[in-house]
Amino acid sequence: MTERPVLDLSSLHQSLTSPVSESMNLLNEVALRYPQAISFAAGRPYEGFFDLDSVHRCFETYRAYLVERLGDEAAVRRELLQYGRTKGIIHELIARHLKTDERIEADAESIVVTVGCQEALYLVLRALRRDESDTLLAVAPTYVGLHGAAQLADLRVLTVSDTEGGVDLDDLERVTRRARARGLRPRACYLVPDFANPSGQSLSLPLRRRLLQRAAELDLLLLEDNPYGLLGTQHLPTLKSQDEDGRVVYLGTFAKTGLPGARIGYAVADQRVGGAGAAGLGGLLADELAKIKSMLTVNTPPIAQAVIGGLLLENGCSLITANAGVREVYWRNTEHLRRGLVERFPYGRAPSVQWNQPAGGFFSVLSVPFAAGDELLGVSAAKYGVLWTPMHHFYAQEEPCRQIRLSVSHLTAEQIDEGLDRLADFIQDQSSACPAPPPTNVLVAKKGRS
Numbered sequence: 001m002t003e004r005p006v007l008d009l010s011s012l013h014q015s016l017t018s019p020v021s022e023s024m025n026l027l028n029e030v031a032l033r034y035p036q037a038i039s040f041a042a043g044r045p046y047e048g049f050f051d052l053d054s055v056h057r058c059f060e061t062y063r064a065y066l067v068e069r070l071g072d073e074a075a076v077r078r079e080l081l082q083y084g085r086t087k088g089i090i091h092e093l094i095a096r097h098l099k100t101d102e103r104i105e106a107d108a109e110s111i112v113v114t115v116g117c118q119e120a121l122y123l124v125l126r127a128l129r130r131d132e133s134d135t136l137l138a139v140a141p142t143y144v145g146l147h148g149a150a151q152l153a154d155l156r157v158l159t160v161s162d163t164e165g166g167v168d169l170d171d172l173e174r175v176t177r178r179a180r181a182r183g184l185r186p187r188a189c190y191l192v193p194d195f196a197n198p199s200g201q202s203l204s205l206p207l208r209r210r211l212l213q214r215a216a217e218l219d220l221l222l223l224e225d226n227p228y229g230l231l232g233t234q235h236l237p238t239l240k241s242q243d244e245d246g247r248v249v250y251l252g253t254f255a256k257t258g259l260p261g262a263r264i265g266y267a268v269a270d271q272r273v274g275g276a277g278a279a280g281l282g283g284l285l286a287d288e289l290a291k292i293k294s295m296l297t298v299n300t301p302p303i304a305q306a307v308i309g310g311l312l313l314e315n316g317c318s319l320i321t322a323n324a325g326v327r328e329v330y331w332r333n334t335e336h337l338r339r340g341l342v343e344r345f346p347y348g349r350a351p352s353v354q355w356n357q358p359a360g361g362f363f364s365v366l367s368v369p370f371a372a373g374d375e376l377l378g379v380s381a382a383k384y385g386v387l388w389t390p391m392h393h394f395y396a397q398e399e400p401c402r403q404i405r406l407s408v409s410h411l412t413a414e415q416i417d418e419g420l421d422r423l424a425d426f427i428q429d430q431s432s433a434c435p436a437p438p439p440t441n442v443l444v445a446k447k448g449r450s
């Protein structure tokens with residue numbers, strides 16, 4: 001028998017050996033290894049409203065809509081079952097949804113429907129990376145998937161501090177100017193302005209305006225990623241809805257407001273693309289993204305698009321109303337978590353345990369008096385039966401920091417109570433085992449109080 005060739009891992013793409021890919025794998029593995037543990041780690045939508053029957057119904061709703069538009073069954077069959085339009089088939093409904101819920105006036109032609117927001121991210125980063133000097137700025141802590149997509153695109157990421165309520169504009173300017181002085185070409189700054197993953201922070205309205213202005217002064221694009229904006233008790237105008245000069249590429253997903261299993265996301269890329277090689281007066285960035293998509297996933301499954309299309313049609317293209325029930329669950333869980341933390345870490349008695357209180361989304365951040373890394377996560381899972389996410393993963397650093405991310409989006413009140421009891425025991429034991437900490441570097445946190 002001939003020996004199978006052995007591939008040297010170090011000869012494969014560098015993303016495969018990066019801490020980022022380990023970050024992405026770590027949590028799945030820990031959760032599988034300790035199925036009995038209560039997980040504050042998974043940023044998963046609540047499953048209580050998942051309903052297979054509604055999937056069929058939404059599909060039929062979209063089918064009926066197509067019959068009316070296309071007139072004949074053969075055309076409908078082709079639209080749903082054949083290879084299809086690279087930019088997607090539900091772009092007009094998404095444009096209506098953006099106008100209704102976010103007051104974003106998007107030309108449907110500027111929308112590319114993608115396989116989750118993750119693909120949209122990749123397409124944009126891939127398009128922006130021409131050569132080694134191209135650089136992305138990202139507000140840190142950052143969604144791990146952004147680093148993953150950047151690595152796949154071989155794109156350098158420089159981080160910008162979030163200390164000024166979601167983004168530090170002076171740091172943005174400093175990092176941009178320093179990068180340019182080094183001969184780098186900062187192309188865009190990525191951020192999640194609403195209930196960010198992982199910090200839970202939201203940018204205030206004045207800060208959004210100042211950010212748009214500063215981005216124009218610095219000649220940067222902004223990549224606005226907004227999976228959680230409709231899932232809060234406050235709803236601020238998106239950057240894109242205030243984007244008068246086409247500086248914002250908007251990234252969306254129906255994973256949190258529709259069905260994660262449909263894997264439907266999108267990019268709104270209405271920037272003009274001109275210069276040598278551009279067609280005529282220049283097309284849209286969306287069309288360039290579509291070219292990359294045609295080389296990657298060809299088109300987003302029309303069957304999955306039909307389900308989300310039906311969901312939009314059944315709700316007048318508004319997901320604000322469609323998500324009223326789940327928003328209530330998230331709000332109740334967040335309040336339950338907050339009260340539980342106040343009870344277990346009373347103000348004054350545990351001064352080095354602090355947390356922030358986002359008004360929506362899935363995440364909050366807890367500061368603890370010890371470096372909470374992967375090793376301690378293992379201890380927490382095995383000995384205490386509770387999982388959480390070490391925050392250092394969101395800073396793309398291996399060195400653990402004194403913060404953990406908590407999510408209660410998919411838990412019941414009983415699970416939150418039990419999980420908090422376990423977490424409090426774990427924190428108590430670790431705190432007594434470690435020396436007194438230096439002052440905390442809480443990113444957002446005020447002491448949570450009732």
Ligand SMILES: Cc1ncc(COP(=O)(O)O)c(C=O)c1O
Pocket residue numbers: 043115116117118119143145192197225227252253254255263264265
């Ligand atoms: C900030 C952020 N962006 C993008 C995504 C990915 O979205 P999708 O599941 O649509 O790929 C997530 C998922 O958790 C996220 O938190």
